[in-house]
Amino acid sequence: MTEKSLSVRLRNFALVLGSALAFVYIFLPLLTTSCGILNRMSVYLDNNGIDPTRYYYTDVAQVKEGEDYLRFALEEK
Amino acid sequence: MAQESNVVIDHGKSQWSDLWKKEDFLAIWLGFIIIAVCILAYTSYGPKAEFAEKIAAANQIQEAELAKAPFKTIAWHKAQDAKSKLKGSSSSFGKFASHWTKTPGSWKTNPLDSLIRSEAQAKALNEKGMAKYEEAKAKLETALAAAMSAEEAAAGASFQDQGLNDEATAKISEWRAANKAAGDAKKKVENKAYNYIPTLIGLCIFIALIFGAGIALMGKSAPAFLQGFIIVFLVAVLAYILGGQAISKQYGFGAEAWGVLLGMVIANTVGTPKWVLPACEVEFFIKTGLVLLGAEVLFNKIVAIGTPGIFVAWVVTPVVLVCTYIFGQTVLKMPSKTLNIVISADMSVCGTSAAIATAAACRAKKEELTLSIGLSLVFTAIMMIAMPAFIKAVGIPEILGGAWMGGTIDSTGAVAAAGAFLGQKAMYVAATIKMIQNVMIGVTAFCVAVYWVTKVEATDAGHTVGVGEIWHRFPKFVLGFIAASIIFSILDQNMGKDLGGAIVDQGIVRGGTRLLRGWFFALSFAAIGLSTNFRELAKYFKGGKPLILYVCGQSLNLVLTLAMAYIMFYVVFPEITAKI
Numbered sequence: 001m002t003e004k005s006l007s008v009r010l011r012n013f014a015l016v017l018g019s020a021l022a023f024v025y026i027f028l029p030l031l032t033t034s035c036g037i038l039n040r041m042s043v044y045l046d047n048n049g050i051d052p053t054r055y056y057y058t059d060v061a062q063v064k065e066g067e068d069y070l071r072f073a074l075e076e077k
Numbered sequence: 078m079a080q081e082s083n084v085v086i087d088h089g090k091s092q093w094s095d096l097w098k099k100e101d102f103l104a105i106w107l108g109f110i111i112i113a114v115c116i117l118a119y120t121s122y123g124p125k126a127e128f129a130e131k132i133a134a135a136n137q138i139q140e141a142e143l144a145k146a147p148f149k150t151i152a153w154h155k156a157q158d159a160k161s162k163l164k165g166s167s168s169s170f171g172k173f174a175s176h177w178t179k180t181p182g183s184w185k186t187n188p189l190d191s192l193i194r195s196e197a198q199a200k201a202l203n204e205k206g207m208a209k210y211e212e213a214k215a216k217l218e219t220a221l222a223a224a225m226s227a228e229e230a231a232a233g234a235s236f237q238d239q240g241l242n243d244e245a246t247a248k249i250s251e252w253r254a255a256n257k258a259a260g261d262a263k264k265k266v267e268n269k270a271y272n273y274i275p276t277l278i279g280l281c282i283f284i285a286l287i288f289g290a291g292i293a294l295m296g297k298s299a300p301a302f303l304q305g306f307i308i309v310f311l312v313a314v315l316a317y318i319l320g321g322q323a324i325s326k327q328y329g330f331g332a333e334a335w336g337v338l339l340g341m342v343i344a345n346t347v348g349t350p351k352w353v354l355p356a357c358e359v360e361f362f363i364k365t366g367l368v369l370l371g372a373e374v375l376f377n378k379i380v381a382i383g384t385p386g387i388f389v390a391w392v393v394t395p396v397v398l399v400c401t402y403i404f405g406q407t408v409l410k411m412p413s414k415t416l417n418i419v420i421s422a423d424m425s426v427c428g429t430s431a432a433i434a435t436a437a438a439c440r441a442k443k444e445e446l447t448l449s450i451g452l453s454l455v456f457t458a459i460m461m462i463a464m465p466a467f468i469k470a471v472g473i474p475e476i477l478g479g480a481w482m483g484g485t486i487d488s489t490g491a492v493a494a495a496g497a498f499l500g501q502k503a504m505y506v507a508a509t510i511k512m513i514q515n516v517m518i519g520v521t522a523f524c525v526a527v528y529w530v531t532k533v534e535a536t537d538a539g540h541t542v543g544v545g546e547i548w549h550r551f552p553k554f555v556l557g558f559i560a561a562s563i564i565f566s567i568l569d570q571n572m573g574k575d576l577g578g579a580i581v582d583q584g585i586v587r588g589g590t591r592l593l594r595g596w597f598f599a600l601s602f603a604a605i606g607l608s609t610n611f612r613e614l615a616k617y618f619k620g621g622k623p624l625i626l627y628v629c630g631q632s633l634n635l636v637l638t639l640a641m642a643y644i645m646f647y648v649v650f651p652e653i654t655a656k657i
Contacts, residue, residue: 053331
């Protein structure tokens with residue numbers, strides 16, 4: 001199998017990366033602004049500083065808030 | 078995971094020299110050196126003694142207030158706020174660690190905003206939020222005045238008048254809500270100028286050196302590693318930038334996803350340069366990251382919401398994991414057991430972190446980890462939006478809905494987001510349930526490692542394996558992971574809730590180990606992408622079995638979690654639910 005030339009590889013790189021970037025930075029924002037619930041979600045997340053990409057509890061400030069709230073709520077007699 | 082496409086089982090004997098030559102042990106030593114530095118910095122040389130004094134003083138105030146009134150007074154809350162402000166990460170070591178491990182920040186339209194912010198930009202952002210902050214401050218002052226007045230009235234009746242006590246409690250709750258709103262508004266006016274480029278360069282050098290030393294001890298070429306590491310680090314930085322965009326974050330496409338994607342695009346189009354491949358030390362990065370993650374697996378967290386939380390997070394989860402794995406083996410006949418267990422753990426436990434730990438424990442291939450995380454990301458984005466909408470539409474109570482989402486949506490950030498859309502209490506319950514599930518990672522990794530070495534690999538080999546061989550095959554880094562978890566659980570427990578929170582949670586972990594852990598995982602995902610052949614990855618999609626496995630497993634998870642949450646929160650322990 002012949003190896004592709006540099007120009008072909010660069011073209012493929014640009015196409016694939018461009019498609020991925022277009023999906024995330026063009027399509028998804030358009031989808032978000034055109035759909036009420038998604039738009040509200042976007043505004044809400046921005047206002048409250050919640051980051052859905054964080055995967056462990058120590059990365060998410062709201063977990064500490066929740067832990068403290070529940071600790072005091074459950075300590076009530 | 079295996080470095081090569083095929084898993085290589087080493088039939089050699091264990092030797093003492095493994096302790097300073099083998100990757101697993103080097104990951105443990107590196108991880109523990111970082112942990113030891115952080116523990117010393119925050120305990121012996123840090124603010125521990127000062128914090129202990131301040132906490133004791135605040136506790137005295139709180140005890141006096143609780144003895145005085147049948148509700149939590151303003152003074153009680155102010156003492157609590159004073160304790161909450163105590164953070165080990167605000168010490169000089171904490172600021173140093175945070176400064177030098179900064180990741181590119183968030184941005185909306187200009188990616189350069191993630192690296193550089195000028196004074197003028199910071200000032201403009203602060204001015205934008207000032208009006209809201211002033212309004213929130215004014216509301217806070219009003220709410221505080223009303224709360225003080227109501228409390229004085231209740232005190233005037235020696236706290237014997239229930240009506241006045243209830244009024245004071247209500248006004249104090251309103252003051253707390255206004256306090257939180259003012260705190261959130263204040264964050265929008267505290268923007269500072271920054272330039273992360275120098276610190277990123279410094280961090281690159283630091284990480285290159287510490288891993289380079291490990292590479293040299295393993296007998297590999299440190300110069301070759303150092304040369305290629307610059308590209309791996311650059312891809313990780315680009316991944317952080319791409320994942321920091323607001324919309325990308327909203328749908329869960331963070332640095333890890335972008336690292337794999339960007340790396341794979343490079344590898345499968347222009348091609349990863351051969352001199353970069355020696356730096357794609359996926360396993361070394363992941364194992365060291367996992368040892369650091371062990372410091373965040375605190376077993377005392379599992380009682381955070383009482384017995385209901387334990388049942389929802391620690392009973393349902395292993396049932397779903399085992400059932401899904403058995404389903405995958407017996408019904409779907411998944412060709413790869415490692416892919417099966419990684420998807421099962423990813424879906425049932427807590428997403429990406431569980432997938433990483435399980436994949437490393439059973440030596441799954443990097444393509445299997447990539448596929449598993451890819452599936453998780455897609456379904457997390459869908460569930461984060463669909464679940465709160467469904468819960469509201471059918472009228473499921475907030476606490477039940479929160480517990481359901483906490484036990485089923487994979488990533489903690491998405492759980493917090495989904496819970497917040499439903500309501501504050503739902504968010505608190507959801508996030509806490511997910512935290513309890515996160516703690517299960519340690520047990521999962523250990524059990525999978527033991528099962529794999531004693532049963533799966535032995536069955537595949539066609540003979541029973543002796544203790545020596547079990548020890549030789551056992552992924553040793555799991556021991557470092559568990560040891561870190563046990564040490565930190567004991568440390569946190571011994572210090573008590575307040576001091577443990579300030580020194581362990583907000584100091585050693587959030588101001589130390591977690592900062593590097595995040596980078597090590599980001600580097601590992603960039604390295605995975607740069608060394609992944611897309612055709613190899615596509616092979617695992619064949620027949621759609623991974624997708625079917627995930628969907629079936631998640632369906633079981635949804636049903637069982639809802640049922641268990643209902644039973645625990647509304648049938649067996651309704652008094653706990655009433656308090657929340």
